Amino acid sequence: MMKDRGILIVVSGFSGSGKGTIMKELVKRYPDNYALSVSATTRNPREGEVDGREYFFRTKEEFEKMIAKDELIEYAKYVENYYGTPKEYVEKHLAEGKDVILEIEIQGALKVKKAFPDTLLLFVTPPDTKELKRRLVGRGTETMEVIESRMERAAEESQGMHQYDYLVINDRLDECVEEMHSIIRCEHRKCMRNLEFMEKIQKELKGEK
Amino acid sequence: MMKDRGILIVVSGFSGSGKGTIMKELVKRYPDNYALSVSATTRNPREGEVDGREYFFRTKEEFEKMIAKDELIEYAKYVENYYGTPKEYVEKHLAEGKDVILEIEIQGALKVKKAFPDTLLLFVTPPDTKELKRRLVGRGTETMEVIESRMERAAEESQGMHQYDYLVINDRLDECVEEMHSIIRCEHRKCMRNLEFMEKIQKELKGEK
Numbered sequence: 001m002m003k004d005r006g007i008l009i010v011v012s013g014f015s016g017s018g019k020g021t022i023m024k025e026l027v028k029r030y031p032d033n034y035a036l037s038v039s040a041t042t043r044n045p046r047e048g049e050v051d052g053r054e055y056f057f058r059t060k061e062e063f064e065k066m067i068a069k070d071e072l073i074e075y076a077k078y079v080e081n082y083y084g085t086p087k088e089y090v091e092k093h094l095a096e097g098k099d100v101i102l103e104i105e106i107q108g109a110l111k112v113k114k115a116f117p118d119t120l121l122l123f124v125t126p127p128d129t130k131e132l133k134r135r136l137v138g139r140g141t142e143t144m145e146v147i148e149s150r151m152e153r154a155a156e157e158s159q160g161m162h163q164y165d166y167l168v169i170n171d172r173l174d175e176c177v178e179e180m181h182s183i184i185r186c187e188h189r190k191c192m193r194n195l196e197f198m199e200k201i202q203k204e205l206k207g208e209k
Numbered sequence: 210m211m212k213d214r215g216i217l218i219v220v221s222g223f224s225g226s227g228k229g230t231i232m233k234e235l236v237k238r239y240p241d242n243y244a245l246s247v248s249a250t251t252r253n254p255r256e257g258e259v260d261g262r263e264y265f266f267r268t269k270e271e272f273e274k275m276i277a278k279d280e281l282i283e284y285a286k287y288v289e290n291y292y293g294t295p296k297e298y299v300e301k302h303l304a305e306g307k308d309v310i311l312e313i314e315i316q317g318a319l320k321v322k323k324a325f326p327d328t329l330l331l332f333v334t335p336p337d338t339k340e341l342k343r344r345l346v347g348r349g350t351e352t353m354e355v356i357e358s359r360m361e362r363a364a365e366e367s368q369g370m371h372q373y374d375y376l377v378i379n380d381r382l383d384e385c386v387e388e389m390h391s392i393i394r395c396e397h398r399k400c401m402r403n404l405e406f407m408e409k410i411q412k413e414l415k416g417e418k
Contacts, residue, residue: 123400125410129409129410129413129414132410132414133413151414154414155411155414155415158407158410158411158414159411161400161407161410161411162400162401162404162407163400164400165399165400166395166398166399166400167398167399167400167403167406167407168398169398179398182391182394182395183395183398185391186375186391186392186395187395189375189376189377189378189388189392190374190375190376191332191370191371191372191373191374191375191376192371194376195371197376198367198370198371198376200338201334201338201341201367201370202364202367202368202370204338204342205338205341205360205363205364205367206364
């Protein structure tokens with residue numbers, strides 16, 4: 001079979017679901033398969049952060065120019081700062097056959113799916129609600145406000161879960177990484193992602209008659 | 210996570226794709242996961258065939274009663290004989306959490322999908338058209354008529370490939386069996402197949418606010 005074009009993958013999940021760790025581990029284990037998308041932001045770099053690695057650091061003017069030129073897959077503004085996903089970086093890696101992973105929250109995920117219907121949406125969740133609550137409450141060092149705000153956010157996000165394609169159950173990290181890898185590998189076998197291969201067979205069999 | 214209800218799986222593929230061998234090997238390796246559906250037929254048993262194992266052998270009158278009572282998932286008539294899939298056998302295994310596999314051709318597959326939209330459709334194909342033609346031609350012992358009729362049938366079937374969910378590439382049997390298993394395992398992680406789990410999370414998080 002021909003080398004597939006990469007798949008755009010959006011990963012979301014509850015606070016404490018461990019999605020960040022899973023994605024880093026996935027890319028570490030399979031560097032030839034995956035690229036993590038790098039976001040652009042107008043916030044200032046923190047110590048140790050490198051432009052083009054953690055983020056593409058841009059001025060407000062530069063960022064708004066990117067918006068105007070439709071150079072972002074999606075963007076949002078939090079607390080006076082812009083965050084967004086530059087198209088160019090993603091497109092380059094997809095064309096090379098890499099699956100590109102974006103970690104964004106649910107509103108952003110649905111926007112991306114609408115603009116790019118081929119996007120694969122993965123939702124990371126603990127194995128059951130008891131474990132989910134345990135992780136939301138955390139180690140008991142957080143204030144009640146923090147815990148309540150997490151709970152509210154989780155309740156809100158849970159309303160959108162059914163709009164995702166797959167659930168990735170994070171029980172043990174090691175298994176979870178392999179499960180995510182397996183789901184993505186299988187996605188490459190979807191008929192709708194192999195139109196070229198099928199058309200070739202159809203044409204050649206017609207010619208043979 | 211709760212024990213999933215089984216998935217109804219239809220496997221089709223070109224003549225010579227090896228789908229029968231793959232399915233038998235799959236069930237042999239993972240007997241707890243899968244059950245092969247047993248068809249009902251009005252044709253006479255051949256030597257060594259056992260009622261309820263190879264087929265459920267039925268009279269024409271019995272079969273037509275099953276049709277009238279809507280006890281078949283699908284059925285078709287070939288050369289004066291009926292062949293069909295009894296609902297009861299399939300439903301029993303699905304309820305036990307087994308994935309039930311049906312091997313039927315494309316018209317039947319699409320009928321099943323229409324009646325049961327949750328059905329997973331898998332299409333087994335050789336890795337490329339050259340290999341496909343090699344297998345259709347066979348070992349050179351077939352008559353030109355046989356080869357031509359296979360070619361025509363394959364050309365016809367290839368027109369419906371894009372209505373399937375996944376392509377299963379049969380290059381090496383061992384890998385192919387594992388790939389099919391992997392595709393089916395991942396299918397269990399589809400959000401739409403885990404509504405109960407998601408509803409439970411949604412409800413419990415709402416209660417927590």
